[in-house]
Amino acid sequence: MNRALRIIFSRYGIVVIILVLVLGVIALANRRQDTPLDGTNGADGAEGEATSEAVTADDGFATDECEEDGCFTDEELPQEAVDRAVEFAEAWLNPNGYGSQGWLDSIRPLLTDDTAALMEGVDPETVPATEVAGEAVPDGSKVAIPLDTGTLTLTMVEVGGGDWLVSAIDWEQS
Template sequence: MNRALRIIFSRYGIIVIILVLVLGVIALANRRQETPLDGTNGVDSSEGEATSEGLREDDGFATEECEGDGCFTDAELPEEAVETAVEFAEAWLNPDGRSAQGWHDSIEPFLTSDSADAMEGVDPETVPAEEVVGEATAEGLKVSVPLDTGTLTLTMVEGSNPWTENGWLVSAIDWEQS
């Protein structure tokens, strides 16, 4: 038993263990690529048990699924949501020249928890604009804020985070340069 443990925990044993783990991960990754992503779970749709709308190419835009009474997809967002989007845009532009952490702290109250986590560590120097130059417009759940070098499009959701109780929050940020 001691000899087996010495072999396993020697540098050669550890190398073999790491090699086996790497090969296992590669095998699982290859298996996952072979699995159809069409929702049939391996069932032949010609048998009539499962159907598929087919794969859709990801356009790169974040979308929010909406269910229940809180959906505003066919109606205009309330003015409160648009105002929150504009306030976020003004903080996002970092007019006060805050440090990365100070900037993150200033935009965090406007973001969903997931969005705030995604923005952690972002350098405010990478913000591609300096000022709001027009009126914000709402379409569905999205608010477009015209800036000096493009348009900031914010997806708004009603919810809460550690700083805001039940209000409008930014769940996705999209930038289109003009």
């Protein structure tokens, strides 16, 4: 017994113990098969593309407000909704150079209350584009608007009286 303890607590024994602990931590860290963005499609370990769709259908920035007849899923949006989306995109680009509060005040009438609350404190300097670069393309309840550095995708909902508001904002860099 003394000989075993002497070996374990020797210089070499301690190195072996530390090495086993480090390898154990690495092995545990690599066992992430059930995490949403690890590149697998679940516990079976089948390879797949790692996407945020594994976590949620939305990116978490804003949520769709689909209550009663507010969301169009199988049919195209009316032209009023597309026009409203383009109007929002132009204001979102901040052509007047507003500060944070002035910018928010300029886009607030085009947003749902929940989305406007999420935009509180956003600095308009962080908007990653400067101009609309093409025609808006409706797709279900969403409108994709090409900008000079990417695509702004807006989810539109109809509120009382045929008024259309932006309920979700998504940006994809090109």
